[in-house]
Amino acid sequence: xxxxxxxxxxxxxxxxxxxxxxxxxxxxxxxxxxxxxxxxxxxxxxxxxxxxxxxxxxxxxxxxxxxxxxxxxxxxxxxxxxxxxxxxxxxxxxxxxxxxxxxxxxxxxxxxxxxxxxxxxxxxxxxxxxxxxxxxxxxxxxxxxxxxxxxxxxxxxxxxxxxxxxxxxxxxxxxxxxxxxxxxxxxxxxxxxxxxxxxxxxxxxxxxxxxxxxxxxxxxxxxxxxxxxxxxxxxxxxxxxxxxxxxxxxxxxxxxxxxxxxxxxxxxxxxxxxxxxxxxxxxxxxxxxxxxxxxxxxxxxxxxxxxxxxxxxxxxxxxxxxxxxxxxxxxxxxxxxxxxxxxxxxxxxxxxxxxxxxxxxxxxxxxxxxxxxxxxxxxxxxxxxxxxxxxxxxxxxxxxxxxxxxxxxxxxxxxxxxxx
RNA sequence: GUGGAUGUGGCGAAGCGGUCAACGCACCGGAUUGUGGCUCCGGCACCCGAGGGUUCGAUCCCCUUCAUCCACCCCA
Numbered sequence: 001x002x003x004x005x006x007x008x009x010x011x012x013x014x015x016x017x018x019x020x021x022x023x024x025x026x027x028x029x030x031x032x033x034x035x036x037x038x039x040x041x042x043x044x045x046x047x048x049x050x051x052x053x054x055x056x057x058x059x060x061x062x063x064x065x066x067x068x069x070x071x072x073x074x075x076x077x078x079x080x081x082x083x084x085x086x087x088x089x090x091x092x093x094x095x096x097x098x099x100x101x102x103x104x105x106x107x108x109x110x111x112x113x114x115x116x117x118x119x120x121x122x123x124x125x126x127x128x129x130x131x132x133x134x135x136x137x138x139x140x141x142x143x144x145x146x147x148x149x150x151x152x153x154x155x156x157x158x159x160x161x162x163x164x165x166x167x168x169x170x171x172x173x174x175x176x177x178x179x180x181x182x183x184x185x186x187x188x189x190x191x192x193x194x195x196x197x198x199x200x201x202x203x204x205x206x207x208x209x210x211x212x213x214x215x216x217x218x219x220x221x222x223x224x225x226x227x228x229x230x231x232x233x234x235x236x237x238x239x240x241x242x243x244x245x246x247x248x249x250x251x252x253x254x255x256x257x258x259x260x261x262x263x264x265x266x267x268x269x270x271x272x273x274x275x276x277x278x279x280x281x282x283x284x285x286x287x288x289x290x291x292x293x294x295x296x297x298x299x300x301x302x303x304x305x306x307x308x309x310x311x312x313x314x315x316x317x318x319x320x321x322x323x324x325x326x327x328x329x330x331x332x333x334x335x336x337x338x339x340x341x342x343x344x345x346x347x348x349x350x351x352x353x354x355x356x357x358x359x360x361x362x363x364x365x366x367x368x369x370x371x372x373x374x375x376x377x378x379x380x381x382x383x384x385x386x387x388x389x390x391x392x393x394x395x396x397x398x399x400x401x402x403x404x405x406x407x408x409x410x411x412x413x414x415x416x417x418x419x420x
Numbered sequence: 421g422u423g424g425a426u427g428u429g430g431c432g433a434a435g436c437g438g439u440c441a442a443c444g445c446a447c448c449g450g451a452u453u454g455u456g457g458c459u460c461c462g463g464c465a466c467c468c469g470a471g472g473g474u475u476c477g478a479u480c481c482c483c484u485u486c487a488u489c490c491a492c493c494c495c496a
Binding site: 004007058059060063064081110112114115116117118119120124125126127128193196204209259268275276277279280281282303304305306307308309310332334335366367368369370371372373374375376379382384386387388396398400403405 | 421422454455456457486487488489490491492493494495496
């Protein structure tokens, strides 16, 4: 095979796309119930949007972006995530002038240049929601419950919801310093990646898989002791609202968000048994992003969930989405009689207009072969238009399940089949 | 970017230095007259990811390369 698809991309075949469509329909339905409207933004944007929006220090910006120069010498980037674009649209399209908050959802492909692995692709698909224009903890709780409801409806089990607060530009730096002060004496004992993390993102040391680092980090200061009053209060309210709603969450003070723009609430939904990339949904509050992009200070919350990981989880848990793979009617004609073939074509067309899924043979195969084809695609009925039948204005309707067949008038087939 | 595993027909899968590269599934055709699903018969890899090398001889050994999978990193 000469040309293959680019590394880390997938072809979704009919047996896949029907499942995707079912999940997408479920997501749209839930969004309707929660009063979110869809937004579609470009798949590529000016590179600077992501540098400013996602954060120059993040892995995404530093090594994972698909950036190219177009013929007008503009630097463009395939979107690695969609929140920055939605915020850009909020400003550019003046959504701040509408009723606040603005509640939007999106779904579509995202692109990150990473080594592929279980649950990780270079082109992957996210569904996400954003609530822009309110700092209410109810908004945080709302989107969390939306995500949770979705997974429950889908039937994914053993989910864990991790909740944390990562503070804000007022209080996070203080915590960061406290952590660095704490780890500094142990710096040369930490694992290699944690030595890097020390400067880049000391919060991540707490989450290291190495036992040594875990042990060293045991008595490290907790974020909760450093949150400012505003953040602490907000966090407290989110927890109380979730408690009141009966949501089960786990506080995870070590959970860090990868993207620079997060403030206050951070959450993650995780399923075991889909491999190392077990985060199936991640989100939080990003009160500083709109301002960073040149707008008025505007609070917002959102999350993104990975579509591919949904299917991994379903598969790992032995579940599948019910899909219809049968055809209702196969119309058969006599291969040697063009009149019957045309009559079959016409009947097929009419059945389709009645919303009856119908097929017929194009190749002039023998009746035996056509019946075989009907059987193979799981047709419920075969309608046989033979020369003799056509001459008499009749057709044979054969039930493929039990083999019973009856001869009826051609004019009556549609009604007959509609009644089945 | 780093590490490990793998790469034989549409799919699954034997063979691992020397007979025509097993087998199963799928697919195609046939088993008398216009009728499927079962059974039976027949067909289906000048080639073993690609390129080089070693050898009298390589799918099986070596090198390079590409791809896939898994893990690190990070994240959805």
